[in-house]
Amino acid sequence: xxxIYHIFVSYTKNEKLKTLAENEMNCQKIKKLLNPYIxxxxxxxxxxxxxxxxxxxxxxxxxxxxLKEIATSLNSFPQVSAPQNIT
Ligand SMILES: [Zn+2]
Numbered sequence: 001x002x003x004i005y006h007i008f009v010s011y012t013k014n015e016k017l018k019t020l021a022e023n024e025m026n027c028q029k030i031k032k033l034l035n036p037y038i039x040x041x042x043x044x045x046x047x048x049x050x051x052x053x054x055x056x057x058x059x060x061x062x063x064x065x066x067l068k069e070i071a072t073s074l075n076s077f078p079q080v081s082a083p084q085n086i087t
Contacts, residue, residue, distance in 0.1 A: 026053060030060050038064075038071050 030053045036042050037050045054061045 027057060027060055030054075030057070031063055034060070034064050034067050038068055 030050055033042060033046060033050050037047055040047075042050065054064055
């Protein structure tokens with residue numbers, strides 16, 4: 001009985017570890033997709049995956065907000081026209 005319990009516990013722990021590792025791997029993948037996601041350069045399916053991951057992952061959500069902020073500030077930067085007084 002005790003042994004079965006032990007197996008059950010280690011099984012559960014392994015499952016948890018596996019999930020964490022998979023999630024971490026996913027994070028690296030997602031982080032690479034954040035920039036094209038913000039630029040809306042992803043296909044609908046991939047964008048959906050990013051969205052789903054952002055819902056469940058605070059770390060990537062934070063990274064997304066950071067990148068989004070940079071993108072927004074870049075876009076709101078007044079358009080600097082090419083210098084015209086070059087002689
Ligand atoms: Zn993540």
